[in-house]
Amino acid sequence: MARRRQAVTIKHVAADAGVSLQTVSRVINKEPNVRPQMARRVQDSIDRLGYVPSIAAQRMSGSRSYIILALNDRERTISDWRERQGADWVDQMLLGGMLKCAEHGYRLMFELVDTHSDHVERELRGAIAALQPDGVVLTPPHSDNRLIADLLEQNRIPFARIGSLAAGPGIALTMDDAGSSRLATDHLIELGHRRIAFIAGPPEYSLSGWRVDGWRAAMGAAGLSADGLLETGDFGFASGERAARKLLGLGDRPTAILASSDKMTLAALEVARALDLEVPGDLSLISFDNTPIARFTHPPLSAVDQPVARTVARAVELIIAAQKGQDTPREPVVVPAALVLRSSTAPPRDADIHGN
Incomplete structure (x- = not known):
């Protein structure tokens, strides 16, 4: 029987490079306080061993979780899934969010929360405690829920509010409805x-x-x-x-x-x-x-x-920028939609009656 190949861990990289686990973590996280020579040494070990960084390894630096949490309405999402009628808001949200997170070495996690529930604060606090996200993407109607916004603000978690222009904390984005x-x-x-x-x-x-x-x-x-x-x-x-x-x-x-x-x-x-x-x-x-x-x-x-994927991707970019201490837009970010013309529109039969 063939022996299963042992997974390469951060410990293997540290031993191969002759450095501490924390140094490997700092190189993985691209932190600035690592000498170029040391960074190259660790990267050579990563490449030679074929190591793929895990979230746990990225978290070792203690400054970031490398997780972005996306919240969607529980009742409506479950209803759409059960009806199987082709609604793909969640698919597009995951498409834009996951790909953009991957570009920056982050992971997108998806949670359903009932915005009308009396337990919304408890649910959200539980998710924050378990995942320790670096940022949160709020979709309608959560994006207008001031309780959620205030809770994230109190915990100093950068967040984006898609489909909301209400006054308050967070990065506002719209699709120019x-x-x-x-x-x-x-x-x-x-x-x-x-x-x-x-x-x-x-x-x-x-x-x-x-x-x-x-x-x-x-x-x-x-x-x-x-x-x-x-x-x-x-x-x-x-x-x-x-x-x-x-x-x-x-x-x-x-x-x-x-x-x-x-x-x-x-x-x-x-x-x-x-x-x-x-x-x-x-x-x-x-x-x-x-x-x-x-x-x-x-x-x-x-x-x-509706440019859902592009909007969520932009939200992720801005959250990551905010997490790094960079300035984010004060005014709402508008991601324009487009009109796709097909066969359901034509001039009315009585257009000539109305003087056309």
Whole structure:
């Protein structure tokens, strides 16, 4: 039987280089207080032995854990996983966060926390004690939870608040929800639509309001009324179905709908079919998120592509910079979204009636 190869540890490197464990750790962590000659000696041993640094070895210096903790909403995340409907917010968050952490020798760890729970402080304190993260990425609605922000501030842990412009500590980042909503609405207006409805997300998410603001701004700038054309959902299919039925049941129904999630837009598409409305002939649709389901509907949905991976990657960069004592932006960092056009938008059939 072949003997299993023994794993190379930091102790092997220290013995090979003839230095202390702490010196190896300082070289691994690229700390400045190591003589160049000593750093080369340790690195030669690392390369010769094929040693791969572990988190435990990196922690030996005592100054960093090399862990970034990302928090996401427990209830909504578990619901998305169980429904298996193609929502990939978590996938994109891990994509951006993990790759950027790897570039800097860090690890990304992912935790689910219920922001509405009375136990949120206890849960977060437990995670901090167990992982001792160098930084934390907060996603909506955690990014607007002042209790969480204050707790991280008290523990002197750098953190990023994605999707929040609320006053308070932390590094604020947005995906320009108002601007991208206005961009999508402007596109529909350019096509000749005048009755453009909006299905908003839940008010507990700040970005829901920003998207409504962008839609209203575009409608107002074009001299169009938004009265009676706003409904609110919870990002889920059922709420989108209810909202779409109300809007498409109006006497003067909208010729276009912009919805604040792919699931709600998919629901609007199903309601349109049930009412024998053709998309995009009778009704144009634009979605938010651009998750996989947006590409595989019939017709494929035009969508605002949320740059989740790029935003989380930028958040990680800024957290690591803050952990090293570097200055971070005082103003919110904006990572712009893009409008991806597919087959669900077209000029309205009655465009000529409205003078187009």
